[in-house]
Amino acid sequence: MKPNFKHIILFTMLLASPFVNAQFLTASDTSESSVKRYKSIINANKEIVDFIEYSLVQKGLPRHLRNLALIESHFDRNITSGAGAVGVWQFMTSHANQYGLSEQNRNDLYKSTKTATVSLANLYKKYNNWVTVVAAYNCGEGNIAKAMSAANSTQYHVFYKYLPQETINHVKKYLNACFATGELQSVLSNYNSSRMNTVFLVNGGTKQDNGGLSETEINAGFSLKVIADELDIDVDKILAWNPGITEELQNKGESTLYLPTDLMPDFLLRKNKILTRSIKEGIK
Incomplete structure (x- = not known):
């Protein structure tokens, strides 16, 4: 997936949002x-x-x-x-x-x-x-x-x-x-x-030596199942890209999330939605 101009503008708006700033x-x-x-x-x-x-x-x-x-x-x-x-x-x-x-x-x-x-x-x-x-x-x-x-x-x-x-x-x-x-x-x-x-770097992010993975940070409020559903991938793939992430989220309350470079923009664009849905489904 190659990000178009509209995609980059939306992504920039997300990164500039108070939610992202407050998280890091x-x-x-x-x-x-x-x-x-x-x-x-x-x-x-x-x-x-x-x-x-x-x-x-x-x-x-x-x-x-x-x-x-x-x-x-x-x-x-x-x-x-x-x-x-x-x-x-x-x-x-x-x-x-x-x-x-x-x-x-x-x-x-x-x-x-x-x-x-x-x-x-x-x-x-x-x-x-x-x-x-x-x-x-x-x-x-x-x-x-x-x-x-x-x-x-x-x-x-x-x-x-x-x-x-x-x-x-x-x-x-x-x-x-x-x-x-x-x-x-x-x-x-x-x-x-x-x-x-x-x-958006060629070969993706800072994990160029690890199969073209890019990274971001998530907290324990995020559900890996919801992330997988929103990105239309199997949760097993997320676990394969992120060994030990479940334990780290449980023990530390936060973790680095690695995703393929072509999926990372989609995740970041939907990050607020994913978190909101994760919290709602966690309450049920």
């Missing part, structure tokens, strides 16, 4: 105190923020990346972390050297910001979504590669559990900051668009 990623702290705290830090550093945003726009990057400096350093150019990261962008020596930024210039706002924009642009070319970029900026590309390998997935909401807790918390802070600045939906839409592109 969202802000963990939307309290008034949290919003005020982030906004007050931005307002107290207006000149620095303006320069950072200007530099981001000049590089073709979104303004919300200013929130990375916000959570990294609170825009304090003289701060040094316990691990030895320095400046507004908290560059470690090795990261700085990779982009030609000297150790002494890590706390130079202008030089470090220019370096950060190049680094962030390169990370985006590699990962194609800002959530993974923020994680990689914190823990390094090597740790991201290890997590992806362990989870057998390139999608953050699947592999994040294999990352250092500090990085997981860092991403949460970033999403909270973006909520405070009114940019969370933009970040989540970007992430979901990246997921859509993964599903």
Whole structure:
């Protein structure tokens, strides 16, 4: 099945829906105190923020990346972390050297910001979504590669559990900051668009080495029988593609669902319907 333009538009609408966003990623702290705290830090550093945003726009990057400096350093150019990261962008020596930024210039706002924009642009070319970029900026590309390998997935909401807790918390802070600045939906839409592109890749998704399977996440509310019925396939096939999924749904309440690439768009388009039907039939 080749997705036509109408199919892709509908699929994009589904991925952008609040249901999909809430299932994978969202802000963990939307309290008034949290919003005020982030906004007050931005307002107290207006000149620095303006320069950072200007530099981001000049590089073709979104303004919300200013929130990375916000959570990294609170825009304090003289701060040094316990691990030895320095400046507004908290560059470690090795990261700085990779982009030609000297150790002494890590706390130079202008030089470090220019370096950060190049680094962030390169990370985006590699990962194609800002959530993974923020994680990689914190823990390094090597740790991201290890997590992806362990989870057998390139999608953050699947592999994040294999990352250092500090990085997981860092991403949460970033999403909270973006909520405070009114940019969370933009970040989540970007992430979901990246997921859509993964599903429509030639040979399908991130499981190219496993018979052309694509992946998504489901919770225990989904009935495998209803999924099979809606997709007009045998439930035995779903079980064959997903060994151990029944036990994982029962024990953890959630699981990765693997489907052939040509079936995944149909499942995602009907996901809300499948869940609603699963719940109704489960109550009977």
